[in-house]
Amino acid sequence: MSRPNYGFDDDCALFRDSARKFLSTHAGLDGLRRATALDPEPTRMPTAWPSEDAWQAAHELGFVAAAVPEAQGGLQLPRAALVALAEELGKHAFPSATESTLSVALLARRALEEHADSAAAAALFERLGEGARATLAVCNADGDWEHESGVRHTLAGQQRTLSGSAHFVQDAGQSEWFVVRSQGPSGVELLLVPGSASGLRRQRDGIVDLTREQGTLHFDGVVVSDSGVLLGGDALLTAAMPDVWLLLAADMVGASEWLLQTTVEYAKVRTQFDRAIGSFQGVKHPLVNAMMAIDRAKSLVYAAADALDQGADDALLLAHMAKAQAAEAAAFTSSRAVQLHGGIGFTWESDVHFFFKRNKHSELLFGDAAYHHARIAALLLDT
């Protein structure tokens, strides 16, 4: 049964307030503008790296601890607090490894719930408590995390030796830890690999989104022992994916809200034909449609967060719905934001492109709307 406010209680509100305060001082768009001033040349690697200071501050504010169990030194707030944080991060297009690290923390939490003696999960929580960043390295070159793995290993005694590549790894350059999906002789395993492992090479991806960082990991003889195995394999990854989708969906809700409000403000002040352009229904009505798409996504995100906390039967359905709807809201709002700004919206100078690009990135990562629609249909029609 869903809780009042989807479990978003006073503690969650305080947590969100502190995140808002931090972001309003540390995440001004000035910083992004300065950092990307040299980036327009599309053949150059983007330079927008999140600052170490900002990560340190985020760590101290408990951005990651919010997902960590109390027994592991965390705060374990309701998921509503975590999606509220992701919403704020999206609203500020904030470059940081927060969402990646939260995804890993939630995966490790599940691992620990299933296997209380999971040494790898306990070790990971210790590192996270010290402010380490972690991320999922689970996709193959198709961006697929469910079929053939891009990383394989051989097994000799307790030792796995890894080869191959993991693709579309978020925050690959900053992360100290990776959860790697690897195919071995006895099935798929999730392995905890430190960024410093010998035989691991990180290749930076040249991406469109200026507010994120992504890379490819190449494994050439990286060795992982039994203590680095997150027990549960693909079942664990499958169970953890709804959290990944929700954080991305919440980010899109936040980024889309920024785009909506910014476009609305512009439509109030820009005049053509002696009227504010916002008075034209060709401008007004799409903005209303965008608002409704965002609201639907936001409601589904919080409903899914609560359902996951409660272990409700429809948690998986709601998570698919949240990611699909957020992706559609993001695509529509982003496209209308550029279009309704006219020429200025098409420039590097306008901030719209930061959010446009961030949304497109989130939309396509870990299953686009079509992917999630297919899963929803299967849940509704085949069971």
Add this chain to the structure above:
Amino acid sequence: MTSPPEPKSEPRTEHDEFREYCRAWLRDNRPPPAPVRLPQHPIETMTRAQLDYLQAWQRRCYDAGLVGADYPVEYGGRGHKGFQRIANEEMNRARTPFLVNMVGLGMAAPTIYHHAQEELKRELLPPLLSGEQIWCQGFSEPGSGSDLASVQASLTPDPSAPGDYLLNGHKVWTSLAHFAQWMILLVRTSREHKHKGLSYYVVPVEGHRGVTVRPLIKMTGEAGFNEVIFEDTPVKDAWRLGATGEGWSVAMTTLLHERGAGPLVTPAGGVGSEGLAHNVRGLVTLAREQRRNGRPAAEDPQLRARIAALAIRERGMLENAKRARSGALVEHPMRLPLQVKLASTELAQDLAAAALEVEGPAASLYLSDERAPVGGQWALAYMNSFGATIAAGTSEIQRNILGERVLGLPKS
């Protein structure tokens, strides 16, 4: 959907108890099957036999405390804030017949409650809530639809009754007027100002002097709305709601509630035509039963994606309603409530359109053909869905309202 388990550790609240009471009462008091086919919505009630059956049902629900639960006792209610929403949910769940006095419950009652003199409230509200007196809404006119403030029906002083008036004018699309005892009326009392020239009255309909009600036939072949002609119809000043010239702002109370965005929860719940689940679940059932290309329609990839998208909209609406009640997760207090009318009517339309595609050529069969899938109800639902996207402020007008009142964009 299965019923949620009651949390064990927390003490039962009076709301939990009321929910259990409603559930038990609806289980033990199911009405007998209707002797005639029921329409899909209250506003398509056409025959006296339909009306008698539905009126008797509303009366029983009223006597049991399921209608008017939130209204104060002195106006015929039960004086329990927050109970009506629960009763509505339980009536929907039990799929009992809908409450026929829809215009009364959803529009007249909240307006009377907020704007009428004390005496009028005590006189009008109890028989409205019980369904004994049927209400209709006389807003639209042939020349005044979306631009409602342009209404021309007018009051002039009644030479034979000082202080009272005579009404002349032409109202149209007046749902349920053919059964109505009372009408809420928006009328012109001054030609000098557009909005400030309007006043708001309640007037008797049935048997009242100078009133002619003529049924109009809908595109579905059903009746249910009417035109109403007033010729020197006497109107007492005591029937006025709000001050003379303040009719527009009183009408806002009516419209807000009509669109599901008002502060009072409208008693409403239950279903019409037997057998039609006009929702995603109904569509899923249909898709499993119908075949196309030699396979169940439920296996068609295009339809699957479409059903998924509709399911998202349906669930999104439900969750919007929940989120609207949480202060911390909303940006603007009217942002979600003002979306209800637009989102629900467009979803119903798209659901019905999808159902017709699932049925394929069999969607050509109507109520008159017993071989029609689901009795031809989806074809009827598709047509009826346009009544909903037009009435109570068209979808275009709803988008104007959302853009202007919520987003703050300048007027169109």
